[in-house]
Amino acid sequence: MSPKITTELLKQLRQVMKNPKHVQEPVQAYIVPSGDAHQSEYIAPCDCRRAFISGFDGSAGTAIITEQHAAMWTDGRYFLQAAQQMDNNWTLMKMGLKDTPTQEDWLVSVLPEGSKVGVDPFIIPADQWKRMSKVLRSAGHDLVPVKENLIDTIWTDCPQRPCKPLIMLDLSYTGVSWRDKIVALRSKMAERKVMWFVVTALDEVAWLFNLRGSDVEYNPVFFAYAVIGMNTIRLFIDGDRMTDPAVREHLQLDSTLEPEFKIQVMPYGSILSELQAVGAGLSPKEKVWLSDKASYALTEAIPKAYRYLTPYTPICIAKAVKNASETEGMRRAHIKDAVALCELFNWLEKEVPKGTVTEIIAADKAEEFRSQQKDFVELSFATISSTGPNGAIIHYKPVPETNRTLSVNEIYLLDSGAQYKDGTTDVTRTMHFGTPSAYEKECFTYVLKGHIAVSAAIFPNGTKGHLLDSFARSALWDCGLDYLHGTGHGVGSFLNVHEGPCGISYKTFADEPLEAGMIVSDEPGYYEDGSFGIRIENVVLVIPAETKYNFKNRGSLTFEPLTLVPIQTKMIDVNLLTQKECNWVNDYHQKCREVVGAELERQGRHEALRWLIRETEPLVRVQ
């Protein structure tokens, strides 16, 4: 990787920072955050402004440019990559290290008195604006919204905002019509006494209208906003997508509908002025509900006294609890995904010893097998295909410079998933195609014990996922080991592979309680820098649990694995398992054999079926 030369770009940016054509008054600093106007985790090429100005294209980072300096804040995952991708115009600010200043403190230390700090008000979330603005103001500076994005003014070959065709999901996939979702949303609004709800997250718009898109890679979403009133529905969306007769029919745009279900389609770019009009016309006590992560621009459109901000929106919470149709879809998607992986691992077992399979080839082969499955749309994230020391890089993605050949001497870690029209998958398996060492087996077995401890956990209704995180670590902790990431994240239903408001992590306290129908990943790991990485990940469904007693009538929950891919028994030190853990593995493998076996049979994939049967032989524990 050679760094991007940014001298000329920075010069141009510093000019527009003073140019009255672009800024009301000169700004002495300009902030370029990572995100887009919807606070998406994955963004479209046209929104990769921070990568454009700096060269650093990791998933997290904030650039700040002043007259004299250009600085980049990013976290431990990206220290090396950022250092390699940026030229020496840039200072790397390593977040999480003790001596690294916060963005605000750094600004205060370098800016001349009474400076203006500019930022695109559509990109910065309102809560972050509030925090920064407070610190800057108390030091005599001002955070100011710059309406025109200054990067866009100098980005001459900026790609166009994608505007791809929409996919309509019928009731057999969604279980609930968009009309009924609107009715449910309005009843939540009535409960909280709000008159308007502003949908800003892309997956929330997609979920609400039972539509999907492909404007952002890996995430089946499309650029749009929506504003839902008690009697109106406004959808802000661009392009000729609304001229597609199938879309018009799906949204009943041409039907005679009760007025409260009539969707008004408006240009994507008109959201701000429309919202300002809503804000200006509010009567006392008419509140407007927004996510507290919505952009500063949209939040400011509503006068402060009328705002109702929550960390999780009612759509986010409703979307997380999958209904029967969604759950069935997720099950089907996971069976198809398991078929693809059985094919892949069977193929790898034969090919790896020849020394011709690289990480990239293996990843491509996984995609090939997945794409053969019904309703396959695309991958759900960039495949992590890593062998040996690359496995210890938690967010590794093979590129030609790092591409390593799989061998019978190293552990192989594959973390991959796909979007099918009926569901989203995300699975990690760690395999050895030769003979693993006793130490590798020992570590694998501790990770497996952690995986089982979460998967088999029984816990009361109302428990938050973060309370389960330590179960995943206990076996590792006992031996002085650990892993430095959370244990699980929410998973969308043919939507984003990472979604709120639930998860399993020691890092948060603000997650919503788990409830039956929620879907999360269970993915403990162990990573030895320079040697290997181990992770075992299933996507699991929260289901009611039968218990002997029922304290305060609260009811209990547990998990059902949706992922049905064998866990390599060769890697397990059976004598480190309890009988209960051993039974869990055998029951799990029995289910893989039955359910995925039947599908392999149906698809006539006999070699992969034989592989599955071999890999699901019961473990026997020596007492």
Next chain:
Amino acid sequence: MSPKITTELLKQLRQVMKNPKHVQEPVQAYIVPSGDAHQSEYIAPCDCRRAFISGFDGSAGTAIITEQHAAMWTDGRYFLQAAQQMDNNWTLMKMGLKDTPTQEDWLVSVLPEGSKVGVDPFIIPADQWKRMSKVLRSAGHDLVPVKENLIDTIWTDCPQRPCKPLIMLDLSYTGVSWRDKIVALRSKMAERKVMWFVVTALDEVAWLFNLRGSDVEYNPVFFAYAVIGMNTIRLFIDGDRMTDPAVREHLQLDSTLEPEFKIQVMPYGSILSELQAVGAGLSPKEKVWLSDKASYALTEAIPKAYRYLTPYTPICIAKAVKNASETEGMRRAHIKDAVALCELFNWLEKEVPKGTVTEIIAADKAEEFRSQQKDFVELSFATISSTGPNGAIIHYKPVPETNRTLSVNEIYLLDSGAQYKDGTTDVTRTMHFGTPSAYEKECFTYVLKGHIAVSAAIFPNGTKGHLLDSFARSALWDCGLDYLHGTGHGVGSFLNVHEGPCGISYKTFADEPLEAGMIVSDEPGYYEDGSFGIRIENVVLVIPAETKYNFKNRGSLTFEPLTLVPIQTKMIDVNLLTQKECNWVNDYHQKCREVVGAELERQGRHEALRWLIRETEPLVRVQ
């Protein structure tokens, strides 16, 4: 319990709320919080203002009196008691129930426009003031500080503020001189670039100066504040306590000292004016460090730009990590405490079958045995001595109206502890003096499994206690059971039995990481309303753990029980224990037998020794 008649008192209070002699301008509402000026958990009789005005004397509750209404907010522990103790002038506001308004929302709903809400600025913590004041202001009202406490103006027979003699602790107890504590504190202040530190919590003042008092029951503290500068030490304390030659010698008040260690003694009541003088004399960048729980009055004395507020003070954190002398003292105290409890349980075993032992008699007997031990000072909290259904009331304290006789047919729960000059104890044992039912044994064994899971847990350095809470519940959860309180709290060293900043609870996220030398309780339970209560509590010391590996060189921690009192094996269903858990019990009992046995022997308590030996017979698990 008959309610207190408050009609006349409320009339008087409403008069002073309008009387210009007492208020600058009339207040339409007056708030009476629970606490004292130091935000203490336990308060002196002169600070029980809420109990005086309402009759309700539970440990938590806030009264608000308006022209028309008198309302009391309290939590689930006290719904019944508050309803019984208050007359019908009062409305009970049941906190935690869905329909109960917050104090702010209720005020907004009942007050006439533009009202003033008064509160004693010394009693309300600054963070709470901020929250309330914001809501009231946005509704057009004002929260105003009323300098004179209005309850005190009508409380004609208010007891005097206690001013009892001080106890001096020498180095053999504290391990560190007050001088060295000041040096360490100043170095923390220098690190954070603050010039002043204000000590507002009573246990922090006591710890800093190696002094103890008895102004508040159960907590060996005395009324005082301190303000530590980089070159000055001011101690605000009343009475003739500073004329005691031993105290003068301990604090070196008459010695020729370097000026920065010279303690200026000032009247307790002068803290505000002195702090205002400090605040007025600050140069730019001279910060003053306060707890964010300090009173509004003291916080306001420092101009906002100069305040440095943290949830935990450096004293709170230093105090939590016990040094070798303190740890040794705690060990000694726990051995003596165990001697007293062996005597008690031996006595109960003989006396209970006679049907003459009540909960109060048992509690008194426990105190009697404890008071025979060296360096005994007082109890560390009101003894919870409860049998049968009373055991299910988590914060039960026997009173004549509820006093129940112990029998061979009911479970007995004793949660008790003492202050010794060398340490503080807190232990719960649950016993049956007849034959427990299979169900009682089953529940007891789940609680024991939870207790062991925490006590034997190994976890990385830097782990926060709340991450261990679920370990204590896992065995109960598996059967659909749970308990509705946290698992552990920090314990002081001859100081408050509840102290921050560490603990083991699902309820908090803001606890400080556990480190070697910290002391917490481990006390899971199970409570069946109307039937019985079970709790098993040891005080445990955080110690380094030896592990097979050492990930990232972080090191690991575990717990060593300081409490050494047998856990009744009669209550254990051995077949529900794993071999590892069984070994834990046997090792623990072996240690009780050796360590406490030696002390019983030394004290010539042969009958109690025989009881101990009987009660520590190893468990045998049938495979």
